[in-house]
Amino acid sequence: MPQLVNGVRLGQAFAIMRLALLPALLILALTGIARAEAVLFPAPSGRAAGELLVYSSLDDDLARPLIRAFQDRRPDLAVRYENLLTGALHDRIVAETQAGRGTADFAFSSAMDLQVKLANDGFARPVVTPDTPDWPDWANWRDTAYALTFEPAVFAYHKPSFRDHPPPSTRAELLRWLAEHPAEARGRIGTYDPARSGVGYLFLARDQELYPRIWDIVREMGRTGVRQYPTTAEILTRIADGRLAVGYNLLGSYAADWARQHPEEVGVILPRDFTVVVSRVALVPRAARAPERGAEFLAFLMSPDGQALLSRTLRLSAVSLEVAGQAQPAGGMAGLEGVRLKPVPVSPGLLAYLDQATRARLLARWNAALSAK
Template structure:
């Protein structure tokens, strides 16, 4: 768990300038939005529970704090499931808890949408976003992050580097001695992120997807986090990973030794994970939380989301300022090959039978 605090310390003139800027209602917002801005001044800051790392947060927190310098923001980096279990344990108590939740635990967001646990606040920015941006009252989408195929470029020759799931299956079944125990992915039985990803993939691919998984299931060793997957691929413990979070490998490619890793957006089905974001009902600092939600969904905020290594989805985000956008990845693999992993209620009702089928497929049955 990591705790990050970002506060803006500025001189007198900068403070005056920030105050003046804060009085302005963003263009296109309702006139009474000034009540939210002013209401935030009387609050005690903003606590965010998320599954994002410090480097993901820094650009957007810097931009937000420049716009609203009196709002002190703290983020706590947790696992996707822990974001929710911690808040659920704390809500209703007197202890300080999250004002905003951000995670990739899509089954939890589906449950919150069903049970109405998030504040029913609809951002003025929603009108500028695609339909999937606001699936339930109070449930927003912060980013759309791709799951990719990663591989060890030093150990895997060009002829065995997969471009998609089908070519990966073909390469592995043609040379099982090389690939047995050398393929990894998120274990859908042990990880809510993996459950959401693989449920969405199989929902789109149907029996063909299950058939392919059975062929290589016994060769797979499941993990619960993208970072360790990439490190083990880099050291040669694994040769490749399927459906690995792109935001964990993109920064790694730019670090020393990053050239040993390669990746591909699967050409026969790239999963795009919707990262949920919402304000819990009863949040201690609701006005500050609304300011943050709105900023994160704005053009400026989405651009900074991209600068932090996530994948923004607003159509007006300048592509030359970020690594990837949802639209750019759609162009690369084709719109028909985008599999959006959202907050389907069936993630709740079908989870048990799905995990049973998953475990059987991993065993080759």
């Protein structure tokens, strides 16, 4: 006769207990990793009236000027900053919310799709800031998820390799260069590996949507021995020393920074046919411990001062129309005027990129095109 506990078989009772403990165990697993990365910024006044908890994928060194500037306005506020991988950031907010515990007051991530998923699944709360009415429609989804930065995909090139002729500035010109200069292009074009780079996958998906001849380019890149890398730095290092002649669809802020550091070797082009733009997305979680502080930090980053600071510190162009219209010599991507910008909208359409079947089909087509004879 099976043993019963309150009318439930003992085996079932243990299973229920394990399920009940799962969220707590997940939180412990996530926080055990994340808290090793936590940085505390004490209240400058020395008399903390509270604490703002931030989960972000932005490196500590880049986040520090943003936090210091915010604390200049709120000297009585301490800030606990936890630097997380984008997947861990998403999973931790979900786990802490479902367990009934408080979570971060503010979340900022470069994974547009995962941030939108949090908002779409009900893990973000609506926040209206003084700048919300003027925010671009593509950069605001239901006042729950806001794009705060402007990150164009660019062509980078090795300047000495193009002394005798101009580098390609459109996808059609790139296709022509690959076909007409096989010796120069052989093994010397680099791009992201979309299987290992999330942003590389997103750029490929957008190219497929916006440019009918993208697969002609991929096939030609395959014929010339394209090199694939998971990070921007690996590509730009090889462009700077001449091992690569062209880098396709690279994150603009990193490429621009390399061009500033290596002005004789690295050039950057915003594609003239169209330029895909991705963003870092911010939200205030529904289960925030102090949502009013998260909303205050969001309002600061959306303000002209916050947008200018983001542009200057991160070297990312501002989303704010007021700031984007100003010259940004100290940071951001210069020369955006007149470029056909194609921002990735902050919308549930991003969720399609998380579908595993869709991802598998796109990667299979990429690999087949690269290996075509």
